Amino acid sequence: MNLQQLRYVVATAEHRTMTDAARSLYIAQPALSRAIRDLERELGMTLFARSGRGVVVTAQGRRVVKLAREALGAVHEIEGLSNHAGTTDAELRIAATPSLEPGLAGRLLPAYAADHPGVRVHIVRCDGRDGVVSAIRDQRADLGLTDLPVPTDLITHPLERQEIVLISPPGLELPNPVPMGKLNGMRLALPARGSLRRRELDAMFGKFAVTPVVVLETDERNGWLNAVRAGQASLLWYRGMAEQAGRAGLVVRSLEPAVRRIIAVVHARRRLPLIAQDFLATAEKGTAA
The missing domain is CATH 3.40.190.290 (D-Maltodextrin-Binding Protein; domain 2)
Structure with missing residues (x-):
């Protein structure tokens, strides 16, 4: 078992179809199906039951998905702590749509950079709201800037209309x-x-x-x-x-x-890296002002 397999399990549980999960992971659907089957054989349990065109998480699968999310969250938090400690290597990844990126770069980033000069901010350019959601779910971004609504597995912090x-x-x-x-x-x-x-x-x-x-x-x-x-x-x-x-x-x-x-900062339901928490605090303070 490895972290990649855990990401595959979580993505499949969230998307409920192998096709959509594979698309969000940028892999071929047959490769995802094989990886899930291999993990099921390794664990000796069925994680997903096929239902029509999609899949349903089994009772055993729900437990595995929960633990997989916790494990991936812990890894992400450790990476965040490491990034926060090493100022020259710290990187914050923010997913944004092209229409919202100018506001991000013009207002939020300068305020954040003034207080955190050692953090490099990488903007993950996404094609619309769905792209931002996928970037967050796939852990290609720590935070996302998009309009609402987004799926309920993400936490939202509204900033402006x-x-x-x-x-x-x-x-x-x-x-x-x-x-x-x-x-x-x-x-x-x-x-x-x-x-x-x-x-x-x-x-x-x-x-x-x-x-x-x-x-x-x-x-x-x-x-x-x-x-x-x-x-x-x-x-x-x-x-x-x-x-x-x-x-x-x-x-x-x-x-x-x-x-x-409504425009909001969104992120996954897990503890954020400290540099991401700091950015969120900066964004919310700027909105209140």
């Missing part, structure tokens, strides 16, 4: 703020159909009874901005992207009524 704005090419005759009704028939670049982001936006459209014209469906953020730059569509996204959009000559407008999302 960030506004969703309309980013458009120049020349569109629109008021500021833009009434929601104006989105009806508007040409928009949207996230891929079926994605969490798209479902949230579709729910907003349904709430206000508007039907935009979908010009582009993709989860590639550069694709969205390129479509707006080319004058093909407008884009709904966080005000955190406004600076980047403004540099590109695009126009940023608020919506009426205003739509905001």
